[in-house]
Amino acid sequence: MPEQSRTTEPAPFTADDFALRQQRAARAALDAGLAGLLLTPGPDLLYLTGYAPVAITERITMLVIPSDGEPAMIVPKLERPDAENAPGASTFQLVDWTDGSDPYEATAKLLDATGRYAVSDSAWAMHLLGLQDQLATSSYVAMTTALPMLRAIKDSDEVERLAAAGAAADQTYGEILKVRFAGRSETDVAADLAALLRQFGHSQVDFTVVGSGPNGANPHHEIGDRIIENGDMVVLDFGGLKHGYGSDTTRTVHVGEPSEEEREVHDVVRQAQQAGFDAVQPGIECQEIDRVARAVITEAGYGDYFIHRTGHGIGLTTHEPPYMVEGETRLIQPGMCFSIEPGIYLPGRFGVRIEDIVTVTEDGGRRLNQTPHEMAIVE
Ligand code: ZN
Ligand code: ZN
Ligand code: ZN
Numbered sequence: 001m002p003e004q005s006r007t008t009e010p011a012p013f014t015a016d017d018f019a020l021r022q023q024r025a026a027r028a029a030l031d032a033g034l035a036g037l038l039l040t041p042g043p044d045l046l047y048l049t050g051y052a053p054v055a056i057t058e059r060i061t062m063l064v065i066p067s068d069g070e071p072a073m074i075v076p077k078l079e080r081p082d083a084e085n086a087p088g089a090s091t092f093q094l095v096d097w098t099d100g101s102d103p104y105e106a107t108a109k110l111l112d113a114t115g116r117y118a119v120s121d122s123a124w125a126m127h128l129l130g131l132q133d134q135l136a137t138s139s140y141v142a143m144t145t146a147l148p149m150l151r152a153i154k155d156s157d158e159v160e161r162l163a164a165a166g167a168a169a170d171q172t173y174g175e176i177l178k179v180r181f182a183g184r185s186e187t188d189v190a191a192d193l194a195a196l197l198r199q200f201g202h203s204q205v206d207f208t209v210v211g212s213g214p215n216g217a218n219p220h221h222e223i224g225d226r227i228i229e230n231g232d233m234v235v236l237d238f239g240g241l242k243h244g245y246g247s248d249t250t251r252t253v254h255v256g257e258p259s260e261e262e263r264e265v266h267d268v269v270r271q272a273q274q275a276g277f278d279a280v281q282p283g284i285e286c287q288e289i290d291r292v293a294r295a296v297i298t299e300a301g302y303g304d305y306f307i308h309r310t311g312h313g314i315g316l317t318t319h320e321p322p323y324m325v326e327g328e329t330r331l332i333q334p335g336m337c338f339s340i341e342p343g344i345y346l347p348g349r350f351g352v353r354i355e356d357i358v359t360v361t362e363d364g365g366r367r368l369n370q371t372p373h374e375m376a377i378v379e
Contacts, residue, residue: 035115
């Protein structure tokens with residue numbers, strides 16, 4: 001095992017960063033005809049304030065950002081000191097509520113009674129129903145439905161964090177090629193991947209897919225007790241969070257010498273991934289990335305075996321908008337970061353997927369994963 005890589009913490013985001021993000025969010029809400037945003041704990045609240053309560057409990061915490069007005073956050077009184085210490089605390093007014101009082105009544109006072117609000121996707125139904133009881137004339141829409149691009153455009157500090165997470169995933173891949181595959185279970189190799197991600201600075205491991213042989217043909221297979229054999233294709237898809245930002249990369253390796261067919265399928269996926277990457281350009285529609293990558297696979301005769309979208313956004317979470325999928329007509333813009341991950345899945349036999357995270361620049365794309373796409377041979 002290599003030495004622990006030294007990871008210097010990036011400079012934290014400042015209150016000015018959060019204020020700017022909130023202003024942009026308020027403007028987007030206004031443009032969408034909304035009265036504002038209602039944010040409960042989760043990635044959107046973290047993005048806009050730096051605040052992540054230690055535990056998400058049944059007591060409501062909600063940031064209200066009016067599209068035209070001053071932000072305020074309602075918090076349980078016992079959590080007020082934590083909220084006061086949030087990096088963006090100076091950007092909103094704090095309103096606390098005590099047990100025994102009605103928190104929805106207090107929250108409703110901050111809202112426009114006839115307004116339409118975008119609400120965090122993961123807000124508890126209990127809280128939304130409580131608000132609806134108070135304000136029967138206001139209406140609500142899910143954040144991802146109303147403002148899917150809220151966090152989609154990353155600033156340079158965010159791209160730097162994503163690049164650091166990508167580099168750590170690349171180091172993980174470099175090391176996993178040295179471990180033994182044949183005779184060990186998928187679970188064993190997955191444990192190696194998780195340990196390596198942490199060793200290279202990840203604070204959270206979100207997934208470690210090891211799909212060997214026929215298991216690789218199921219894109220949703222994570223891991224199992226199957227013992228990896230000589231002759232297996234193995235899909236390795238792993239990622240998590242480093243410095244709060246996500247990694248997500250896939251390479252498909254082979255145990256021992258591959259067959260002609262395995263080489264051919266792998267090569268088609270490699271070309272599809274490259275074509276998707278080459279197509280990245282500000283101003284094209286997201287669906288274009290999917291179309292370009294899919295065309296390579298379809299032309300090679302494997303179109304029926306590429307059974308998922310080509311990519312997804314990444315940032316504070318490992319899966320988020322924008323999606324590289326047919327029907328997504330939003331335009332690619334500089335600062336967007338997303339995966340390009342075409343695959344071919346031959347049921348009962350094997351699968352191949354190759355995935356890099358890409359960030360959009362003024363004139364194209366930049367890969368945040370740099371490891372070779374050629375099929376690596378492992379033992
Ligand atoms: Zn094989
Ligand atoms: Zn992945
Ligand atoms: Zn992915």
